Amino acid sequence: MHVMVVHNRYASAQPSGENKVVDQEVALLREAGHRVGVFERRSDDIAARSLPAKAAIPLLVPWNPAVRARLAERLRAERPDVVHLHNVFPLLSPAVIAACADAGVPAVATLHNYTQVCPPGTLHRDGSPCTACVGRAPLPAVRHGCYRGSRLATVPLAVSLSVNRRRWWWSGVERFFCISAAQREVLVGAGMPAGRLVVKHNFVPETPVRRTGPGEHLLYLGRLAEVKGVRLLMAAWDELAAAGGVGVPLVIAGTGPLEAEVAAWAADRDDVRCVGLYDRTRCREAVAGAVAVVAPSTWKEAFGLVVVEAMAAGVPAVAAGHGAFTELVEDGVTGLLHRPDDAGSLAAALRGVTADGDGNREMGRAARLRYERGFSPEVGLARLEEGYRAAIAGRGGADPSRGDTHTGSRRGDLRERDGGSR
CATH class of the missing domain: 3.40.50.2000 (Glycogen Phosphorylase B;)
Incomplete structure (x- = not known):
């Protein structure tokens, strides 16, 4: 054609x-x-x-x-x-x-x-x-x-x-x-x-890099804006840090209107890394190196590209339980869904996805299979x-x-x- x-x-x-x-x-x-x-x-x-x-x-x-x-x-x-x-x-x-x-x-x-x-x-x-x-x-x-x-x-x-x-x-x-x-x-x-x-x-195109180990960080990859749940993520991370953390750092990659606020919040912390805007290669590497990708949007996303990119790499997602995320992420199978706009629920999901290594690896395998059946080229x-x-x-x-x-x-x-x- x-x-x-x-x-x-x-x-x-x-x-x-x-x-x-x-x-x-x-x-x-x-x-x-x-x-x-x-x-x-x-x-x-x-x-x-x-x-x-x-x-x-x-x-x-x-x-x-x-x-x-x-x-x-x-x-x-x-x-x-x-x-x-x-x-x-x-x-x-x-x-x-x-x-x-x-x-x-x-x-x-x-x-x-x-x-x-x-x-x-x-x-x-x-x-x-x-x-x-x-x-x-x-x-x-x-x-x-x-x-x-x-x-x-x-x-x-x-x-x-x-x-x-x-x-x-x-x-x-x-x-x-x-x-x-x-x-x-x-x-x-x-x-x-x-x-x-x-x-x-x-x-999502096939990725040349897939996760091979347990992952080294939790990853937020996207625009730094309120509707993307960035402030919600910061509140949930504060709650986790007050309880002793989850054992891996949070990597925040992207730019947007909340960039200065996020950088100030992360400035004196050793459990958060703000890395700015990644190119395509570094995005793939960051996704493949993640314990999970985090998508806590407060608005009802029409899709969720980063969630499917994570699936392609065999990485589960933690996402808000509304909008398109409910059809992309099978809760407890390919990732975890949290209650929208609920920092406590998001914190619990982040704790859960990092605490169970065997369960995380199984969700990663299921996510990859979901990608092959529904989102491949x-x-x-x-x-x-x-x-x-x-x-x-x-x-x-x-x-x-x-x-x-x-x-x-x-x-x-x-x-x-x-x-x-x-």
Whole structure:
């Protein structure tokens, strides 16, 4: 198949699971022999823009006509079989869906978060879960300034959601990939078209490094933000330290808005190491060297990439018992779940995962088996191809992976002029 991937890359200063997923899927498709083009914008490029250009960005968040024209032109020139949409904020906008319609190319979209029903995409506000905008106009988000604590910054997102979700997202996308069943349940409940929502978990590439011993540390790997449970983790670790510790240090790898606070908390401790942002190789080594990976998010994660990366390395996870974690981690089998927002419960889980060496090793083996059956590249490729074929068939187009031709359709006519399937 010929696939066009559309993505607005997040800033490189902070780790982005979405950027990682996009890069991994592009590489996977190319390795499988599919032709993959990429149409992207980079948030890193905003800094180099002129002041008037920066000031205009919020106006283009709901709709960017220049992007529509450029993408449509490229689609007409390259004639892909399907377009795969990822993040479109802030430089692309839902105008990319109109570009697909202009060029007559079916679109699928991976929903990496909850932006279809919540302007900041988190279902979280002021340290607690929030569904005030789910299934209704996103006025509460504006009132509370849910995006970056700013009402002004939240307005473009709220406008885009109100104007575009039914007119373009819900009617212009053939198939939505939900990255967990928990996410799909929320979106269906909010009124999204259930028949177009399918669960396609993110896959994780095979890791060249797996755990071989008991592990040397507990590992938090991710963005240092409150919604990720960083403050909860610090409180739980204080509780453990007061009781004598767990025998291994806590390694905190990442950057984010709480970086200074975390560094100050860890400064005078010999049981915590703040190591900053790791590159890919060091991330793999840190995961493979862990007794367990810790994912204590206070918001309901739509997925949990670090948990699956731990599975691939044969490492169990300690995760919050809500959102996607409840379908990724089988409590007591591939890891441990703690009560969300409960420092005492998290401390007990961390104590448990480090105290029983034989049980930990057994959970690591079960986690690896879970990865092989549900999150390997082979599984990920099959689910991508299935979704693309369904989207192409939904438009009445040909399925190039099967050599089909539909000469009665516009896409079939293009295929005949192009000499058959690519």
